[in-house]
Amino acid sequence: MSCEAVYNANDYKSDLKPVWCPGCGDFGVLTSVYRALAESRREPHETVIVSGIGCSSRLPGYVETYGFNSLHGRALPIATGVKLAAPALTVVAVGGDGDGIAIGGNHFLHAARRNVDITYLMMDNEIYGLTKGQAGPTTPAGDKTKSTTYGNPDASVDPCRLAISLGASWVARGFSGDVKGTTALIARAIAHRGFAFLNVVSPCVTWRGDDQHKELRAKVRSVPADHDTASAEAAQRLCGESEHLTVGVLYDVERPTLLGEMMSIRWRAQGDAAPPTRTEMLRTFGAGFPRTSP
Numbered sequence: 001m002s003c004e005a006v007y008n009a010n011d012y013k014s015d016l017k018p019v020w021c022p023g024c025g026d027f028g029v030l031t032s033v034y035r036a037l038a039e040s041r042r043e044p045h046e047t048v049i050v051s052g053i054g055c056s057s058r059l060p061g062y063v064e065t066y067g068f069n070s071l072h073g074r075a076l077p078i079a080t081g082v083k084l085a086a087p088a089l090t091v092v093a094v095g096g097d098g099d100g101i102a103i104g105g106n107h108f109l110h111a112a113r114r115n116v117d118i119t120y121l122m123m124d125n126e127i128y129g130l131t132k133g134q135a136g137p138t139t140p141a142g143d144k145t146k147s148t149t150y151g152n153p154d155a156s157v158d159p160c161r162l163a164i165s166l167g168a169s170w171v172a173r174g175f176s177g178d179v180k181g182t183t184a185l186i187a188r189a190i191a192h193r194g195f196a197f198l199n200v201v202s203p204c205v206t207w208r209g210d211d212q213h214k215e216l217r218a219k220v221r222s223v224p225a226d227h228d229t230a231s232a233e234a235a236q237r238l239c240g241e242s243e244h245l246t247v248g249v250l251y252d253v254e255r256p257t258l259l260g261e262m263m264s265i266r267w268r269a270q271g272d273a274a275p276p277t278r279t280e281m282l283r284t285f286g287a288g289f290p291r292t293s294p
């Protein structure tokens with residue numbers, strides 16, 4: 001929910017200092033989150049940031065909003081529950097590529113197809129950083145890592161292509177070295193009604209090498225001005241261009257959200273009647289409910 005009070009980016013900084021390695025791309029993403037929340041005029045006490053496990057999943061602790069550093073791959077079901085229980089809140093799920101596409105891949109599928117009204121910010125460093133440099137779902141094929149010393153035998157996943165194919169209604173790509181651009185994308189993701197997926201390529205300098213920033217920056221280009229964001233095929237084509245790292249909004253469509261559908265079901269079931277009490281709800285399970293103490 002947006003607010004009357006004016007906040008600046010510093011108001012969203014918590015007292016906790018990030019423990020990321022110097023030069024980690026996640027610093028750029030964190031700065032963008034502070035600025036985007038301020039630009040979007042989000043009340044800190046009406047904003048919730050939920051994460052899984054990994055280097056980037058430490059982010060909720062660094063932001064002065066409500067936060068939940070949960071379990072491996074479990075940011076999205078928790079964020080979904082928060083949004084359904086308290087629709088007025090701004091809910092942002094964050095985490096890394098391993099967290100979101102490997103162990104959390106099933107939740108990614110369901111949050112996207114349901115069009116849950118949340119933002120999902122994936123910090124993509126193409127490696128498992130916290131566990132010391134093993135290949136993850138977005139590690140390029142052939143790359144040598146701690147777990148693939150002769151080269152990664154697996155084809156890598158493009159998170160944006162995946163999100164579009166799963167049914168996300170808003171998909172964008174950013175680069176952590178472009179704080180201004182990433183800030184604008186986070187603000188647009190928050191404003192989107194439905195499941196907004198933002199993949200921010202965020203170099204891991206410790207396990208992917210010091211040159212990552214330079215190499216990625218050289219490949220960055222903006223989404224072409226004539227790109228049709230309503231076309232999944234056009235968005236998939238941009239994702240597939242390996243010679244570029246195309247940043248900006250790739251895909252943007254409107255379709256019913258999970259929250260809207262749930263409200264509609266509730267209205268059909270309940271109409272103007274008062275919500276049932278807990279006892280009345282338990283009775284619907286059968287004559288033995290609710291059980292009384294022996």
Ligand code: SF4
Pocket residue numbers: 019020021023024025026055056125129130203204205206207
């Ligand atoms: Fe960042 Fe990599 Fe260090 Fe993790 S290991 S904090 S991703 S640089």
